[in-house]
Amino acid sequence: MEILKHALSANALLTAFAVVGLVMWLSNAISKRLLFGRVHGSAIAIVIGLAAAFAAGLWTGGDKGVVDIPVFAGIGLMGGAMLRDFAIVATAFEVDVVQARKAGAVGALALALGTILPFIVGSLIAVAFGYTDAVSITTIGAGAVTYIVGPVTGAALGASSAVMALSIATGVFKAVLVMVGTPIVAKAIGLDNPRSAMVFGGLMGTVSGVSGGLAATDRRLVPYGALTATFHTGLGCLVAPSILYLIVRGIVGG
């Protein structure tokens, strides 16, 4: 057992490839045999991943999902920012330039709305839960944009750590919801072409949520959504602690 553990941990990335490969194979089998293709195999695989992260969190008490279990440390490298960005960029090879250019203006509109709408929703709910100071309201509102915009804004404005935690949790929860919810609502919101995928990427924002959700819906839409989503966090970090904060302060006063 110890020798096996050593072999798996010493080759962490290879262990990750093997484990994820098995999960993918299992998910595709479930999709085909049990659900008759109604739910995409990648959607099932992502849900299994999230469920494993939940179980690992209960078991280890850590905050990095299965990565806190030493044998699975390679999953951290495989699903980390470096390889994630590398693979997202690679999908650009499939982008149809004509299609992307057609959706350019509407993508920019989606980006603007995707920052402002969640911010308003998050801020209103913060107010409804009794927060009255502009810093806390802005930080929680920013968390509803993405889980990176939240803490960046909170740090810039000097929010309390409890508010920061709420803000991050809101963003993470949103990302998880987008991953799981996208394949379910895809048909209803017309998510079957490059144009709506770019609108979707700009509006939902969270790169992990968008890329996971689109992957589970239709792998071919991923590059279009990722193309706009990647500008979302930067835009949010730019406007939330500045313009949006000033507006909130103007409304609630200090």
Place this chain on the structure above:
Amino acid sequence: MTISGVALLAICTLLGGFLGDLLGSALGVKANVGGVGIAMLLLIAARLWLTRRGLMTAGVKFGVEFWGALYIPIVVAMAAQQNVLVAARSGPLVLIAGVAAVLVCFATVALISRIGKKGETMDEIEAKARARTPSAGEPTV
């Protein structure tokens, strides 16, 4: 050569990340602004340039497409390391704010997608592409 495709992809990703950081600091933001998006645009430009020059060999293509094909497993690995426990346990404010923000955004996507003429679906685009090049097969997932 396959490695030239992998190298091309790595150069685009690194350069995009660098330019995104530069853009971020120029705007006074503590974040990378559009690094992945810039890298994607660089890769698209490189693809067009290489194709025009006739330098797009099968090796280069394979080196890039291999990583594109590994995208979904990488997303699964990413999902497995989220702090799902905290997100699920953080109480009603987080639940309500998350659900409301996502619903509003989904509704807006539906709205904008219906403005203007409906775009071609991926299936239609692929059917057209296949009509032009009869040998092109389904992309593998």
